[in-house]
Amino acid sequence: MAQAYTGKLITFEGVDGSGKTTQWQQAVDWLKATYPTLEVVQTRNPGGTPLGQTLRRLLLTPTEAEIGTAPMAPTTELLLYMADRSQHVAEVVIPALQRGAVVLCDRFIDSSVAYQGGARGLSTQMIHQLNEIACQGVVPDCTLLFDASPEVLASRMVARGALDRLEQEGLSFQTKVREGFLAIQQAEPTRFRLIDASQPLAAVTQQVQAQLTLFLTQTVLSLV
Helix, strand or coil: CCCCCCCEEEEEECCCCCHHHHHHHHHHHHHHHCCCCCEEEEEECCCHHHHHHHHHHHHHHHCCCCCCCCCCCCHHHHHHHHHHHHHHHHHHHHHHHHHCCCCEEEECCCHHHHHHHHHHHCHHHHHHHHHHHHHHCCCCCEEEECCCCCCHHHHHHHCCCCCCCHHHHHHHHHHHHHHHHHHHHHCCCCCEEEEEECHHHHHHHHHHHHHHHHHHHHHHHHHH
């Protein structure tokens, strides 16, 4: 059961190459400058705790993510993400929400549904059950979903250089991930704010700031 906190959790989701991490970093700086009395906490999943940083290396670094010649099993991948999320929620997210902070998180529960469910083919019911255990009732209050054609995003990743383990999975995998995200968004339209990530950086930033302003005005800005 979701718990009531005075703070708000805003998550940034999307297919690899969508620019969500850049926008997440910019949004933190923008919120701190625009609303100086608002506590803004920047974190990410995986990697938001010291333990999570080790798990992130295992999950995303190709040379560390495989033991011998056997690739990481999908269930192993899922459980490592859940271990990170459990520690992350207990150590970072819940304390911040209890203080009344606005938490901006790069990836959270929806990534597991889209990647390990939609793309890997694991049971979404099982993923939801594990998320409930790991998150102790915490669910995002608002999710910005950065969406664009996987073909466009693939060209961005190639231009960017070295790819992590999931980015190396290829176009078919990323297409399934996108379909997974859009299915979640269609099922929960109130929580999600769809961002057109195919636009130039400045235009995407404007979308992000407009959506954050709208959400925060409706929820916490009257309290600060």
